[in-house]
Amino acid sequence: MAKEHRKMDVVVIGAGMAGLTAALYAGRSGRSVLVLESELVGGQIANAADIENYPGLPGVDGGKLISAVQTQAENFGAVVDEFDPIVRVVLSAQPKIVETEGAVYEAGSVILATGMTRRKLPLKEAGRYEGRGVHYCELCDGQAYAGKTVAVIGGGNAAVDAAEYLSKLASKLYLIQRSELRADAAAVKRLREHENVEILLHTEPRALSGDKRLTTATLFDRKTEATRELPIDAVFVNIGVEPNTALFAGQVELDAAGNIVAGEDCRTNLAGVFAAGDVRTKEVRQLTTAAADGTAAALGAVKYLRSQSK
Amino acid sequence: MVKVYSMTSCPWCVKAKKYLESKGIEYQNLNIEEDEAARVACQQLSGDLMVPVITANDKDYVLGFDKAKIDTLLGIAG
Numbered sequence: 001m002a003k004e005h006r007k008m009d010v011v012v013i014g015a016g017m018a019g020l021t022a023a024l025y026a027g028r029s030g031r032s033v034l035v036l037e038s039e040l041v042g043g044q045i046a047n048a049a050d051i052e053n054y055p056g057l058p059g060v061d062g063g064k065l066i067s068a069v070q071t072q073a074e075n076f077g078a079v080v081d082e083f084d085p086i087v088r089v090v091l092s093a094q095p096k097i098v099e100t101e102g103a104v105y106e107a108g109s110v111i112l113a114t115g116m117t118r119r120k121l122p123l124k125e126a127g128r129y130e131g132r133g134v135h136y137c138e139l140c141d142g143q144a145y146a147g148k149t150v151a152v153i154g155g156g157n158a159a160v161d162a163a164e165y166l167s168k169l170a171s172k173l174y175l176i177q178r179s180e181l182r183a184d185a186a187a188v189k190r191l192r193e194h195e196n197v198e199i200l201l202h203t204e205p206r207a208l209s210g211d212k213r214l215t216t217a218t219l220f221d222r223k224t225e226a227t228r229e230l231p232i233d234a235v236f237v238n239i240g241v242e243p244n245t246a247l248f249a250g251q252v253e254l255d256a257a258g259n260i261v262a263g264e265d266c267r268t269n270l271a272g273v274f275a276a277g278d279v280r281t282k283e284v285r286q287l288t289t290a291a292a293d294g295t296a297a298a299l300g301a302v303k304y305l306r307s308q309s310k
Numbered sequence: 311m312v313k314v315y316s317m318t319s320c321p322w323c324v325k326a327k328k329y330l331e332s333k334g335i336e337y338q339n340l341n342i343e344e345d346e347a348a349r350v351a352c353q354q355l356s357g358d359l360m361v362p363v364i365t366a367n368d369k370d371y372v373l374g375f376d377k378a379k380i381d382t383l384l385g386i387a388g
Contacts, residue, residue, distance in 0.1 A: 046321035063321060083329055083377065131360065131373070140320045140374075143342065144359035 003104045008034045010301050011098045011107040013089075014244070015080055016043025017287050018277025019113030020069045021294025022301070026111075027076030029302045034105060035078060036098065038085040042066035043115040044158070044241070044278075045287060047139055049165050052186070054287050091251045091273050094308075108308060109301035112248060112260055112268070113276040113294065116241030121153065125208050133214020133234045138162045145234045147171050151217065153205060154238035155181040160191050162238050167194040174230070178204040178222065205235070243279045255281050266297035272304050312337040312384065315352040315363040318344075322375045323362040329377065330364075333386055
């Protein structure tokens with residue numbers, strides 16, 4: 001059966017802070033807006049239990065914050081669809097084509113706000129233990145390890161936040177980082193206050209083992225070059241993120257790391273196509289800068305649509 | 311009755327429940343953080359305490375949000 005064609009002024013791809021802020025601004029400008037998300041609405045902050053650095057909302061829950069932004073966008077007419085994955089985009093055409101499993105959208109402008117996804121643990125056996133001791137969602141899977149020994153791998157803010165959340169469930173928590181911690185000092189200080197937390201710096205996992213489930217991590221100390229076996233029930237991986245741009249590769253300009261090349265105005269090399277949030281080339285990737293990008297991209301898209309209708 | 315074993319802050323649980331709602335499927339939400347009986351039942355069903363877990367017959371289940379598997383489990387037409 002042929003897919004239905006639908007016209008939209010703006011299609012936003014990605015429903016994190018950048019995408020939903022863009023939808024809010026474009027909707028408030030009177031434009032028809034569709035937001036498509038194939039993973040989690042909220043992106044990376046959907047997993048954040050306690051956000052300390054969003055101005056005006058200290059300690060806000062990531063899920064609640066993003067839900068409020070979604071409601072704001074929907075109140076201005078934006079539609080958010082998180083159950084219709086994209087299969088193809090054509091960004092150089094006018095109108096632009098965004099084809100999902102269920103429909104073909106013809107869009108005057110497209111805002112790319114696909115953000116980042118967590119990097120997988122680069123050990124060949126990690127996939128075998130995924131869901132059985134190797135995990136990527138603390139809030140979903142942490143409860144299974146109440147009273148057990150777990151490790152968080154990574155040293156950025158997300159890793160330290162995950163470690164703090166899990167330290168309240170686990171009997172023993174290791175934070176394993178291959179170099180120094182990169183997280184904010186306040187978050188590290190708070191984590192160190194938990195007596196069941198042990199931080200292993202300059203240490204990296206070299207192998208995982210166990211019969212049906214993970215039971216042991218082999219750790220390598222990069223300073224002493226010593227190897228040891230750590231009995232462990234689970235590792236939660238937070239070793240950084242990578243841009244979600246595979247869908248646009250070959251169409252929109254990407255830098256060597258896969259980020260979409262765009263400046264502060266969020267314009268890409270393609271007319272009418274904007275990049276917003278963490279997926280854009282930029283120095284600082286924060287929730288606040290994602291919201292700022294969403295604003296700039298939406299207002300740029302509205303201006304572009306106005307120029308096209310003259 | 312479809313059952314969803316979940317936790318309050320689990321984002322994939324929220325997504326799974328929203329998906330069922332979008333399909334007009336009624337379900338019983340069983341929070342394993344707040345309901346000890348649900349916690350035990352979830353562990354008996356899946357052998358673990360990872361969520362979301364979706365079941366319609368207390369025997370077959372889907373762990374995590376996997377649209378295709380949920381569709382098959384519940385007979386949802388694409």
